[in-house]
Amino acid sequence: MLDPIVNFFTRIFQWIGRGIGLVIGAILWPFLWAGRWYTHRGWILKTVLGLTIAGLVVLYGYFIWNTQVWTNFNPAYAEAYNFTQAPTAAPAQPAPSATAPVEGAADVEGEVKTCTTSAITQVAADLIDFNVNENAWISSMILYKLGFFGMDWDRTPFLDNKASFQRGVNQAIRRTSVELVDTLGRVRGTSQIDQNLQDARGAITFDEETWYFGLRPFGPKTPTPSFYRSAARSLRAFNDRLQKCEVVFNARADNLMQFVDRIASDIGSTSDMIRDRSQNYNSGWFDTRADDRFWFAYGQLYGYYGILVAAHHDFRQVIDSRGLGPLWDNVEGQLKAALAIRPLIISNGREDGWIMPTHLTTMGFYVLRVRSNLVEVRSVLDR
Incomplete structure (x- = not known):
């Protein structure tokens, strides 16, 4: 009596697997096509395209790294300051070269x-x-x-x-x-x-x-x-x-x-x-x-x-x-x-x-x- 139920779920998972395969295939198809096209080009074009792609990979790698790595990020950074003496309120008419004295x-x-x-x-x-x-x-x-x-x-x-x-x-x-x-x-x-x-x-x-x-x-x-x-x-x-x-x-x-x-x-x-x-x-x-x-x-x-x-x-x-x-x-x-x-x-x-x-x-x-x-x-x- 369980065979129809098992077969039903088996077909469901098969359809899910085929769907996932179609999606992955659609994503990879442009890259596969580009790879086949690239292998049939001359060495000059291959060199230019290869250097361009390598440059983009490096550039995007640098960009992604900088967006994800937050150097010296510290929400409690203000606690690290050790300020010395504070300035006092300036006088009403200070001397031209004077600043707030300590x-x-x-x-x-x-x-x-x-x-x-x-x-x-x-x-x-x-x-x-x-x-x-x-x-x-x-x-x-x-x-x-x-x-x-x-x-x-x-x-x-x-x-x-x-x-x-x-x-x-x-x-x-x-x-x-x-x-x-x-x-x-x-x-x-x-x-x-x-x-x-x-x-x-x-x-x-x-x-x-x-x-x-x-x-x-x-x-x-x-x-x-x-x-x-x-x-x-x-x-x-x-x-x-x-x-x-x-x-x-x-x-x-x-x-x-x-x-x-x-x-x-x-x-x-x-x-x-x-x-x-x-x-x-x-x-x-x-x-x-x-x-x-x-x-x-x-x-x-x-x-x-x-x-x-x-x-x-x-x-x-x-x-x-x-x-x-x-x-x-x-x-x-x-x-x-x-x-x-x-x-x-x-x-x-x-x-x-x-x-x-x-x-x-x-x-x-x-x-x-x-x-x-x-x-x-x-x-x-x-x-």
Whole structure:
């Protein structure tokens, strides 16, 4: 009596096997045809094609390696910093060559002033170094620009996570460089802009996708990583001059309030981007853009984690005098908690679903938590 059942399942598995064989055959057929065509060509054409194929294999191997290997990636990287003395709030009318002194250096002629570097500037330069020196900048690589058979890599479920992460980190650096130029590196809004900071802002805001050659305008170009390396050099040059008391880092409460406000607005935009994707495209593991949104937000929080830890150091006097220590520690703790979320595959499921996870909504929740605490910090500074 079991023979008909056994025969039925045998036929089912035979059909499945034939189907799999047909699919594999269809995939391999172009390669088999190309192999037969190649064996009947002359040696000159064989050599040219062989070198071309070998070059593409090496190029794609290099590209895939760089997208999958994240050198020196460390969500707790800010804990490794051992900042020394913090700058104090700048006086209302400092001497032209004075910077924020460490121990309230006097203006007595002949007395040596002790100055220090800015932790915010140091972390911003280190993040640039992490993005373009310790790792390859993915967004401007030629194979990333060409896409997957013409399709933008961001619309595929693979090889684009690192690029999105790097752009998120870069967003935090850009916002910081703007604030360094506009407020933190100046005594007042009417004072002269520091040239090193101006150069850094111009370089770090350069296009993220420029390769060595372009069509608009047509001709050779300086690639994006070169501009970003220039920005890091300018930031380090500013810190060197700051240590020599040649420039100013203005650690005033109103500057910190504006800096925190701008960061809160920046990650608020990211929160809205996540909300839109989560609500309108929640197709679970089949949403190929969910990973881009997730890793951009992750990279942005990764960058701001180090920058806000550095701000805690640079503005320590303001934070301590306003009683902001516990609240600031809470912000840093929430950033660390957000950076602990690293799923292997990003799923954008429904919030009330039970099969597919909602990684995008979870990241959005942490982004909002960080933003709400930054808003609270700002309100305390505004009192």
